[in-house]
Amino acid sequence: MGMNGFIQRTGARVPWTLIGVMAAIAVAGGLATRWSVSSREDWMREDLIEAACSAEHGLNVERVGMLRGVAADTASHAYKRTKEQLAALRFGDENCRFVYVLAKGPDGRTKFLVDNEPADSKDVSPPGQDYDEAPEAVEKVFKSGAPGVAGPYTDRWGEWVVGLAPILDRRTGSVVAVLGMDFRADAWERGRIQAAIPPVAATVALLLVAVAASLAGSRRATLAGEDSRWGRHLETVVAILVGGVVTVAVVWEYDLRDKRMRKIAFAQIANEQADAVGEKLRKLRDTELESMARYFLASQKVSQ
Numbered sequence: 263m264g265m266n267g268f269i270q271r272t273g274a275r276v277p278w279t280l281i282g283v284m285a286a287i288a289v290a291g292g293l294a295t296r297w298s299v300s301s302r303e304d305w306m307r308e309d310l311i312e313a314a315c316s317a318e319h320g321l322n323v324e325r326v327g328m329l330r331g332v333a334a335d336t337a338s339h340a341y342k343r344t345k346e347q348l349a350a351l352r353f354g355d356e357n358c359r360f361v362y363v364l365a366k367g368p369d370g371r372t373k374f375l376v377d378n379e380p381a382d383s384k385d386v387s388p389p390g391q392d393y394d395e396a397p398e399a400v401e402k403v404f405k406s407g408a409p410g411v412a413g414p415y416t417d418r419w420g421e422w423v424v425g426l427a428p429i430l431d432r433r434t435g436s437v438v439a440v441l442g443m444d445f446r447a448d449a450w451e452r453g454r455i456q457a458a459i460p461p462v463a464a465t466v467a468l469l470l471v472a473v474a475a476s477l478a479g480s481r482r483a484t485l486a487g488e489d490s491r492w493g494r495h496l497e498t499v500v501a502i503l504v505g506g507v508v509t510v511a512v513v514w515e516y517d518l519r520d521k522r523m524r525k526i527a528f529a530q531i532a533n534e535q536a537d538a539v540g541e542k543l544r545k546l547r548d549t550e551l552e553s554m555a556r557y558f559l560a561s562q563k564v565s566q
Contacts (some may be wrong), residue, residue: 364400425442
């Protein structure tokens with residue numbers, strides 16, 4: 263049925279037609295909203311994984327490997343330096359609350375090695391503290407060596423969504439530990455709500471247009487034979503309104519996806535450059551500096 267036929271219907275048949283059109287709009291709007299929210303959740307998961315993996319790249323694996331998850335670790339340089347790095351990572355994102363490194367104890371239980379919290383914080387997790395309520399995704403990362411996301415979930419510190427990245431031995435490829443970044447669950451919910459707003463707004467707008475078109479069509483029918491300039495252009499007005507709503511929704515979604523693709527491209531370039539610099543620094547440490555140290559040790563006299 264075309265728009266013209268819809269508007270010209272009058273009497274008892276109009277409400278049923280209107281109900282059918284509104285039901286179709288509501289169903290389409292619901293599906294669009296669900297798709298938009300699901301897409302945003304996928305994006306947020308990707309962002310969490312990206313954040314965790316970027317943080318992991320900045321850690322010194324050798325230092326992490328020195329940690330044993332015991333109280334004596336707090337006096338070691340490896341512990342102090344890693345804690346400083348985690349604290350810096352935490353303050354780099356306002357929605358991130360905790361950054362920490364987990365390992366498996368001799369009993370197979372998950373425990374903390376180090377976190378970002380100051381030693382005198384009520385929320386600090388000292389070395390060796392068990393993390394029995396760790397989400398299942400943590401165990402999957404230990405077993406698979408692949409990054410992951412968990413949540414929203416609740417532990418003794420609150421409700422979170424966590425990005426997880428394996429810390430791998432660069433020689434063997436085995437999982438040494440797992441880095442976790444806890445983000446506030448309310449930020450996750452805000453992201454979902456923001457994703458739902460455009461399709462919900464478009465759905466409401468289309469429903470209002472449908473109601474207005476129905477009322478205008480009924481009014482035009484009662485004025486049949488009278489001069490009604492606005493009535494002659496009713497279909498055009500409705501088409502413009504519907505097209506405007508749909509166009510705004512499409513442009514909005516396209517803009518979001520374009521910004522997303524730009525962000526991903528920038529992150530990939532940044533990570534590639536960071537990896538290249540990191541590899542050169544590791545090579546410098548493992549070869550050039552070691553050779554220089556051996557030269558100095560072998561020299562009986564070293565002058566400036």
